[in-house]
Amino acid sequence: MADKNFDGIKIRNLYKIFGRDAQAHVEAVKKGLTKTELNERFGHILGLKDINLDMPSGNIQVIMGLSGSGKSTLIRHINRLIDPTDGEVLVNGVDVVKMNENELREFRRHQTAMVFQKFALLPHRSVLDNTLFGLDVQGVSRSQSIDVAMRWIERVGLKGFEEKYPNQLSGGMQQRVGLARALSNDAPVLLMDEAYSALDPLIRMDMQTVLLDIQKEIKKTIVFITHDLDEALRLGDKIAILRDGEVIQRARARTSFCARRTITSRTSCGR
Numbered sequence: 001m002a003d004k005n006f007d008g009i010k011i012r013n014l015y016k017i018f019g020r021d022a023q024a025h026v027e028a029v030k031k032g033l034t035k036t037e038l039n040e041r042f043g044h045i046l047g048l049k050d051i052n053l054d055m056p057s058g059n060i061q062v063i064m065g066l067s068g069s070g071k072s073t074l075i076r077h078i079n080r081l082i083d084p085t086d087g088e089v090l091v092n093g094v095d096v097v098k099m100n101e102n103e104l105r106e107f108r109r110h111q112t113a114m115v116f117q118k119f120a121l122l123p124h125r126s127v128l129d130n131t132l133f134g135l136d137v138q139g140v141s142r143s144q145s146i147d148v149a150m151r152w153i154e155r156v157g158l159k160g161f162e163e164k165y166p167n168q169l170s171g172g173m174q175q176r177v178g179l180a181r182a183l184s185n186d187a188p189v190l191l192m193d194e195a196y197s198a199l200d201p202l203i204r205m206d207m208q209t210v211l212l213d214i215q216k217e218i219k220k221t222i223v224f225i226t227h228d229l230d231e232a233l234r235l236g237d238k239i240a241i242l243r244d245g246e247v248i249q250r251a252r253a254r255t256s257f258c259a260r261r262t263i264t265s266r267t268s269c270g271r
């Protein structure tokens, strides 16, 4: 289970500029150069601009926004699949940006797990073997890892399917495997990038229920990206909305009246 002393995720003054000479333009962006100007004058793309977010331990932080608003860029900074142009990404008080290669490898293995939109299952591995994958990478012994994997397979509702292969499962079932694999790692941070967007609406709701149920028990720090307002309001303890790489609104959810009003009226309510 997640460490009670885990200090959550704090993102401070994060900027990402895509292009060959990104660093040369960050001061100008800080002084007000817009995404359009940066692109037209210098051929660089502004991915993120001055992102500041506090994601407390045990919360589900939803990131919403239209296509191209910067959601994937943001979540990929948390496990440093993308290096920022400027700023800090503090996970449990440690700046991921400053980690060396070894520290980063250990951090990714033990502190974070990811669930992907397209499931990212290995087609020639069974449900059990897919679920074991992260534990194999962590070097956990087989006897121990099988116990852990079987527990999560059961918890996500796939007991009896351990020996099936991904192509023998529906999309919803495949995503349950993705979730079981991520949870088996027991990392305090769970990153979910459009994890449910490929699922049919009823299955999607089902998976939201599975996640909320499990979260009551595991209390991970979850970052969940979605395009869908209803999903955001159902899942999020906190919601941040991005546009053109900037946070344009924040809301607390599941007090959903306030959040829905906030999102539709473009004002702020809660931090």
Ligand SMILES: Nc1ncnc2c1ncn2[C@@H]1O[C@H](COP(=O)(O)OP(=O)(O)OP(=O)(O)O)[C@@H](O)[C@H]1O
Residues within 6 Å of the ligand: 018, 019, 045, 046, 047, 065, 066, 067, 068, 069, 070, 071, 072, 073, 074
């Ligand atoms: N490797 C890259 N090189 C150049 N520009 C990029 C790169 N990755 C992302 N971008 C740009 O950064 C901005 C944010 O993209 P990002 O993929 O994070 O958006 P998104 O909100 O996740 O979109 P979607 O919902 O379509 O996945 C966009 O303008 C995009 O074109």
